[in-house]
Amino acid sequence: xxxxxxxxxxxxxxxxxxxxxxxxxxxxxxxxxKEVAGNRPQTTADVLRIPVSMIEPNPFQPRTxxxxxxxxxxxxxxxxxxxxxxxTVRKSGQDRYQIISGERRFRACKMAGLDMVPAYxxxxxxxxxxxxxxxxxxxxxxxxPIEIALSYQRLIDECNxxxxxxxxxxxxxxxxxxxxxxxxKLPAKVQHxxxxxxxxxxxxKVLLGVEDPxxxxxxxxxxxxxxxxxxxxxxxxxxxxREEKPRPEPAELxxxxxxxxxxxxxxxxxxxxxxxxxxxxxxxTIKFDSDAQMSExxxxxxx
Numbered sequence: 001x002x003x004x005x006x007x008x009x010x011x012x013x014x015x016x017x018x019x020x021x022x023x024x025x026x027x028x029x030x031x032x033x034k035e036v037a038g039n040r041p042q043t044t045a046d047v048l049r050i051p052v053s054m055i056e057p058n059p060f061q062p063r064t065x066x067x068x069x070x071x072x073x074x075x076x077x078x079x080x081x082x083x084x085x086x087x088t089v090r091k092s093g094q095d096r097y098q099i100i101s102g103e104r105r106f107r108a109c110k111m112a113g114l115d116m117v118p119a120y121x122x123x124x125x126x127x128x129x130x131x132x133x134x135x136x137x138x139x140x141x142x143x144x145p146i147e148i149a150l151s152y153q154r155l156i157d158e159c160n161x162x163x164x165x166x167x168x169x170x171x172x173x174x175x176x177x178x179x180x181x182x183x184x185k186l187p188a189k190v191q192h193x194x195x196x197x198x199x200x201x202x203x204x205k206v207l208l209g210v211e212d213p214x215x216x217x218x219x220x221x222x223x224x225x226x227x228x229x230x231x232x233x234x235x236x237x238x239x240x241x242r243e244e245k246p247r248p249e250p251a252e253l254x255x256x257x258x259x260x261x262x263x264x265x266x267x268x269x270x271x272x273x274x275x276x277x278x279x280x281x282x283x284x285t286i287k288f289d290s291d292a293q294m295s296e297x298x299x300x301x302x303x
Contacts (some may be wrong), residue, residue: 025224029082029195031118047086049095050117055089055106058099074104074188075111081192083109085150085184086118088158091140097121131159131169138170145204146195149183179205187213190220199223202230204228208239260284267297277291 026070031047087102099106100122109117138151155166167177183194183204190207193199203223207216219236222228228236257274264272268286276282 013065025198026189026192027196028080028083029192030082031086033157035116046121047118048121050089050119050121051116051255052110052114054095055097055099055117056092056108057086057103067105071104071108071111074108077188078105078108078114079112081188083114083118084146084188084191084195086120088120088122088154131155134159135169143196144195145180145183145201146191149180152181153176171292173194182208187217189217193220193224198232203233206230206233206237215240264297266299267293 009256027284031049035049068170083100083105085105087095087105088100090100097119102119106117134151137295138148143151152166152170155161155169156163159166161169163177163181164174170177183191183201186194186204186207190199190204194201194204199220203220207219210216210219219233222236223233253274253276257276261272261274264284266287268288271287271289273285288297
């Protein structure tokens with residue numbers, strides 16, 4: 001995972017957040033749904049664990065180049081946390097499945113050494129049944145926030161729905177749906193901790209207000225390690241903002257002040273300081289070296 005702090009937030013961040021490791025608290029995401037070879041009935045809403053050997057890429061995949069470094073980072077994340085977002089496949093033959101979406105995730109799973117990959121299996125020719133199955137799955141009471149968000153995203157991507165149409169399908173208002181989908185913008189580590197209950201949705205929503213993913217992860221670690229409440233997390237974020245708040249750029253002075261400083265500077269050099277408020281009030285301070293210097297300035301001033 002990326003650990004570089006951007007936007008100047010690094011200074012003082014360690015003191016505010018601490019640096020202990022909490023890897024032992026995190027377990028890879030486990031899918032308790034059916035094996036693909038099981039005898040129980042299967043629906044398109046199920047997450048099935050499919051052997052890697054049974055899955056093949058989509059020959060119509062428009063993406064042919066994958067960033068090796070980014071793939072390695074995703075592989076490391078999957079090895080530690082499991083695959084947060086299952087891939088989507090369709091059955092292409094006896095014990096064969098073809099990737100519809102998620103080839104990058106599939107490649108990272110293989111790189112991580114996984115034998116089984118969690119996947120949604122959809123009937124590409126039966127859009128209506130797929131939509132009904134996903135909506136039915138959303139209405140279950142035991143889904144975690146990430147599962148709900150992923151189901152929303154599936155309706156949008158695989159059923160070609162807008163957010164407004166999708167909100168109508170699931171009986172939610174548009175704002176609620178948008179907020180739920182935003183959870184998928186969080187880093188994988190934060191999504192994992194939300195999925196397994198180490199942090200709450202309230203924590204996640206506050207973390208979404210932080211732009212830097214590395215800072216989001218650091219704060220997430222602090223929640224897990226220190227048991228921070230949502231209010232305490234908000235206080236911690238405000239503390240970081242105060243710690244690293246950039247100084248405002250000085251306002252541009254009117255031309256008359258530059259002319260004044262230029263003229264006085266002929267006699268006193270850089271020993272002049274000027275302060276001016278936005279209302280025009282202020283002061284000029286002059287440091288001088290001798291009586292002779294002041295006498296020379298006075299003569300010029302009187303002329």
